[in-house]
Amino acid sequence: MTDADSAEVVRQRCHDFTVMHTEVPIYARIVAGMAADDDAIALLRHAAKGQARPVLLLAALHELTMRHPETPAAAWFLPGAAGDGDPWPDVRRSVEDHWDELRSVVATRTTQTNEVNRATYVRAMLSRAAADLPDVPLTVVELGASAGFLLGFDGYRVRVGDVTVGPSGSLVECVAENRGAPVRLDLPPIAARVGIDANPVGPHDDAALRWLRACIWPEMPGRLERFDAAVAHLRNDPPHVVRADMVDGLAPVIAERRAAGSHLVVFSSWALTYVARARRTGVADVLAEAATDGPVSWVTAEPPGCVPGLPDQDVLDGDDRLTATVVGARSWRDGREMPAQVWGTVHGHGNWIDFTR
Helix, strand or coil: CCCCCCHHHHHHHHHHHHHHCCCCHHHHHHHHHHHCCHHHHHHHCCCCCCCCCHHHHHHHHHHHHHHCCCCCCHHHHCCCCCCCCCCHHHHHHHHHHCHHHHHHHHHHCCCCCCCHHHHHHHHHHHHHHCCCCCCCCEEEEEECCCCCHHHHHHHCEEEECCEEECCCCCCCEEEEEECCCCCCCCCCCEEEEEEEECCCCCCCCHHHHHHHHHCCCCCCCCHHHHHHHHHHHHHHCCCCEEECCCCCCHHHHHHHHCCCCCEEEEEEECCHHHCCHHHCHHHHHHHHHHHHHCCEEEEEEECCCCCCCCCCCCCCCCCHHHHCEEEEEEEEECCEECCCEEEEEECCCCCEEEECC
């Protein structure tokens, strides 16, 4: 644990979660229990540096209760669980009973939040990035793609406000409220698409898919059902996801997969935040080099201050500076970088979009 995040950092992340996520009161109370429990903090510190976050232990516990429904914590992780009382005593007993098992999961797994409804803002981001080149086909690259659910966005029925696109008979339906400026969802043809992930998940890897399901918060209605529908879609039309570091592996993936004459659009959604801050500029370096071969856009939906090179995020004030997901873009045209932009904010799970301009 010499390279582990400090106990103070882990505890602060727990406190931040309880402030940010009042929409999941059971999870918020469990995390409040974690924050006050030295043993729980010590357990999380077995995670890889940067990964010691309450969502990782929540996922480990959720996955545990799927396999051990008899454990005391299980009642708090079932969809529709009763919301009264303090869940921490039951959760604490399950932690004690399965300490070694949970420690192994925390030490070897990473959070992979496959919220399929993020396709709402992913599609809106890609549409906006392509607006100045409406007839140029896209090569789409996702950083931190996991199983590749978001790469299949054009196979989903997506509705943002009163704008709807996608196959009417799709198994997957994604919906967002539009709280800001009008949003476009139209896109040029997609010539190629690929994901990059350090631990990609195949469409028939049931154990890995169970972990992804465990990363979903069961208190939020519709999320698990949408995930199951996306798995079915994924098995019918699996995307290509390369096993690689999302910074070091980006240049080789672009060289191999970029379609000739295409507009390269790279996107991430709550993935870059897990990359060490000093390494994030490496993405921009790779994309600047790639811009010598054609237009490039880098669009992101990440926490405030996460993405290097974005302007001051004056769309935020008050608690939004802690809780928001900021949508921004850096782009290169004719080999040179254009002014970076912050477009607005979105709900982290795609429930609403607020592009301010």
